Amino acid sequence: MTDSTMPSPDLLAWAARELGKEVSVVQDASRPRENSRVRAIRRSDGIRFHLKIAPRPVMYERETFALRHAVPALGAGHAPQLRASSAEHLALLLTAVPGLRLTRLTQTPAEELRAHRHGGALLARLHAAGDLSGPRRAQAERALHAAADDAGPHLRQAADRLTPAERKLVRALAEQLHVLPPLPLAFLHGDAGPGKLLWSPRLGQAAWIGFEHARFGTAVEDFVGMSRGIWADRPDLRTAWFQGYGRDLLPEERHALKGLAALNAVNCLVQGPAHDDPATTARGRRTLDRLMAGVFA
Incomplete structure (x- = not known):
């Protein structure tokens, strides 16, 4: 992973504050042809999360609304859970799900x-x-x-x-x-x-x-x-x-x-x-x- 693909220090610091522990980037989990940037990150205790940066405010707003108001109906393990969001960075901090x-x-x-x-x-x-x-x-x-x-x-x-x-x-x-x-x-x-x-x-x-x-x-x-x-x-x-x-x-x-x-x-x-x-x-x-x-x- 090159430096150009790394989340900014400010964004990683935000994720660490929200998770209460230091974090490190594990891998780039973005998909080709999608504008969102998704990074798998690991907390210092080994638990993984995903840090997702939306390309546009409307996509950030839609996903944030969905994760807060509808996605919980799927149940634990069947969709990511929203741990935190930052309108400033258009960023979502998500739990990892199996599969x-x-x-x-x-x-x-x-x-x-x-x-x-x-x-x-x-x-x-x-x-x-x-x-x-x-x-x-x-x-x-x-x-x-x-x-x-x-x-x-x-x-x-x-x-x-x-x-x-x-x-x-x-x-x-x-x-x-x-x-x-x-x-x-x-x-x-x-x-x-x-x-x-x-x-x-x-x-x-x-x-x-x-x-x-x-x-x-x-x-x-x-x-x-x-x-x-x-x-x-x-x-x-x-x-x-x-x-x-x-x-x-x-x-x-x-x-x-x-x-x-x-x-x-x-x-x-x-x-x-x-x-x-x-x-x-x-x-x-x-x-x-x-x-x-x-x-x-």
């Missing part, structure tokens, strides 16, 4: 099913947490309309990366988001995917991390990442997920999922080339191909 990201684990098919079932069950707890009253309910009810309103700008940015038929399909699916009946509302993780789901084979225990995109919205929004990713090739994992979640999607939610996936795919075709990220571009292209072929479920 590795699903993207870093090699598992048997049976273990994969178990991990997805537990992940779905935990997400159901998160979705039911949080106070959905007043302006928060209004925000959640507006979520699909806000997503549909982004269709025009997304399509303009994608320009010639789409065929006329694809542009027509995306517009049609986005318009459906405006006319769907009210859908189940939830407190969303906001980035629910295998990169944010930990699994401990030893404990048989799942945990969610990374709540910087958490917000109130429609529950179906939290299933876009899995639907355009791992579930495309592994419908058995989708089945296990919703077994854990406690219900399958309503027909109206399935329609919404297609519209949200289409908008996400167009955004991938914009962001992928902009960041020289072929994997993101390919993911967007594959999702659009599946929607055009009518095999997106």
Whole structure:
């Protein structure tokens, strides 16, 4: 770890004061393509924590709110606990939780099913947490309309990366988001995917991390990442997920999922080339191909 990646002395001093003991940096725990800086730190008594610095105030505010008001519903060991936060540094001091990201684990098919079932069950707890009253309910009810309103700008940015038929399909699916009946509302993780789901084979225990995109919205929004990713090739994992979640999607939610996936795919075709990220571009292209072929479920 180079000096340029080290937390500042002031930030480490803050962490030490909050934890009541001296701390040292163990490793860089950040993920590629994410702007947040995450450092695994160790207290002088050997206990590990994570020091996370948000790239923007809104992400700091969202994660702080989530960790204080909704994430505790997941229970000990199933999500980080917030030990302290610093608006000055946009920093969060978090407890460590057991397990590795699903993207870093090699598992048997049976273990994969178990991990997805537990992940779905935990997400159901998160979705039911949080106070959905007043302006928060209004925000959640507006979520699909806000997503549909982004269709025009997304399509303009994608320009010639789409065929006329694809542009027509995306517009049609986005318009459906405006006319769907009210859908189940939830407190969303906001980035629910295998990169944010930990699994401990030893404990048989799942945990969610990374709540910087958490917000109130429609529950179906939290299933876009899995639907355009791992579930495309592994419908058995989708089945296990919703077994854990406690219900399958309503027909109206399935329609919404297609519209949200289409908008996400167009955004991938914009962001992928902009960041020289072929994997993101390919993911967007594959999702659009599946929607055009009518095999997106």
